[in-house]
Amino acid sequence: MSAAPRRALFVHSSNEMYGADIILLGLLEGRDSSRWSPSVILPNDVPYQGRLAAKLGGISVPYRELKLAVLRRRYFTPHRFGLYCAYFAWSTASIVRQILREKIDVVHSNTTAVIPGAIAAKLTRRPHVWHSHEMVVSPGFVRKLTARMAPALSDVVITVSGAVREHLLADNPAARNIRVLHNGIDVERFASAYGRERVRAEFGFAPDDVVIGTLGRVSRGKGQGYLLDAAARIAAARIAGDAPGVKYLLVGDAFMGQEHLVDELRRKVDELGLAERVRLSGYRADGPDVLAALDICVLPSTLPDSFPTIVLEAMAAGKPVVATNWGGAKEMIVEGETGFVVPVDDAAVLADRLKTLASSEELRRSFGAAGQARARELFTRQRMCSEFWAIMDEVAASRGAVRLRAAPR
Numbered sequence: 001m002s003a004a005p006r007r008a009l010f011v012h013s014s015n016e017m018y019g020a021d022i023i024l025l026g027l028l029e030g031r032d033s034s035r036w037s038p039s040v041i042l043p044n045d046v047p048y049q050g051r052l053a054a055k056l057g058g059i060s061v062p063y064r065e066l067k068l069a070v071l072r073r074r075y076f077t078p079h080r081f082g083l084y085c086a087y088f089a090w091s092t093a094s095i096v097r098q099i100l101r102e103k104i105d106v107v108h109s110n111t112t113a114v115i116p117g118a119i120a121a122k123l124t125r126r127p128h129v130w131h132s133h134e135m136v137v138s139p140g141f142v143r144k145l146t147a148r149m150a151p152a153l154s155d156v157v158i159t160v161s162g163a164v165r166e167h168l169l170a171d172n173p174a175a176r177n178i179r180v181l182h183n184g185i186d187v188e189r190f191a192s193a194y195g196r197e198r199v200r201a202e203f204g205f206a207p208d209d210v211v212i213g214t215l216g217r218v219s220r221g222k223g224q225g226y227l228l229d230a231a232a233r234i235a236a237a238r239i240a241g242d243a244p245g246v247k248y249l250l251v252g253d254a255f256m257g258q259e260h261l262v263d264e265l266r267r268k269v270d271e272l273g274l275a276e277r278v279r280l281s282g283y284r285a286d287g288p289d290v291l292a293a294l295d296i297c298v299l300p301s302t303l304p305d306s307f308p309t310i311v312l313e314a315m316a317a318g319k320p321v322v323a324t325n326w327g328g329a330k331e332m333i334v335e336g337e338t339g340f341v342v343p344v345d346d347a348a349v350l351a352d353r354l355k356t357l358a359s360s361e362e363l364r365r366s367f368g369a370a371g372q373a374r375a376r377e378l379f380t381r382q383r384m385c386s387e388f389w390a391i392m393d394e395v396a397a398s399r400g401a402v403r404l405r406a407a408p409r
Helices: 019-029 051-058 078-102 116-124 140-152 162-171 187-191 196-202 224-239 260-271 287-293 309-316 347-358 361-378 381-406
Strands: 006-012 036-043 063-066 106-110 128-132 156-159 178-180 210-215 246-251 278-281 296-299 321-324 339-342
Touching: 006 019, 006 078, 006 116, 006 381, 019 036, 019 051, 019 106, 019 309, 019 381, 036 051, 036 078, 051 063, 078 116, 106 116, 106 381, 116 128, 128 140, 128 381, 140 162, 156 162, 156 381, 162 178, 187 287, 187 309, 187 361, 196 287, 210 224, 210 287, 210 309, 210 347, 224 246, 224 260, 224 347, 246 287, 260 278, 287 309, 296 309, 296 347, 309 321, 309 361, 321 347, 339 347, 347 361
Parallel strands: 006 036, 006 106, 036 063, 106 128, 128 156, 156 178, 210 246, 210 296, 246 278, 296 321, 321 339
Antiparallel strands: none
């Protein structure tokens, strides 16, 4: 008679379909349902469209939404910190009850922005795995808190890149339970996308236009404005006859309460005289087709990006990638072979690398093919899921053995 599946509770920090949401969905889709029975807690402390929840329903993973305490900048004010504390106490108690009611075997916290799951696991003496998808820079006290708290409250801390691991170790060099697990994606979903003509026609791009694009949440750190600065330099070079004409597609929306950032981007496009070249779009569910429509993908982040999913997706789509050098992109891109890595603060260098690629279809094709091969070799969802669920098995078995040895005879 086979053993019943172990029960895992995943506590997640958002209900969107951006980086960490996509990775969590991939992990759950890749589970062995005969060995693991997962459920998910999602936040509703801010309005969400429920994109991740809809996907979970489609793969028969139960979820519930609650006023989960998530470390958001909106709570870092005197009059809102009390609200965070109230959410923290309530959500921790709620998770404790769910752990006991559902006889959860392992608790998993997805992103260091969610602390209640770790506390609830500690209170119920359940093993805990903390999955760190981010590199917190500021506020400094939050950076130091998470670096010390995550290893202390976890059996294993999974970091999505070596850069994230080193970032945690800088504030907590004694930590010994941090492991690197690179993200993976369904490579063939992006390699086989066929919507290039449809998407390009939708945005008014001609068949021979060189289209440079980026996909991601609109925020200060994602660097969309930095890309526009480089675009202005390329446009000026074209006027002087030194560069080909290119177009730009920026896809993504802002977090609730930060919609003004999109308005700022629109104003910057006008101020730089790029209105004829740049198209702004909100969130798109057809990411593979959007990437198929691009000729070059850019990750222009000006704050550290731990292991940006868009780089993997662009590589899988066979596109050359230009990314800034702060974070995990350096672990994905092979400089001068699959793309270029550039500084976070030098638009001239970014413009130069983009011009180099825009000027050579042969180079774009070569970089794209090498990137796609690298994605197939190293960054598949199958590899990620195999390694992740092996860690979950190990943690559950190890803690179970400890409990058995500690039990009275």
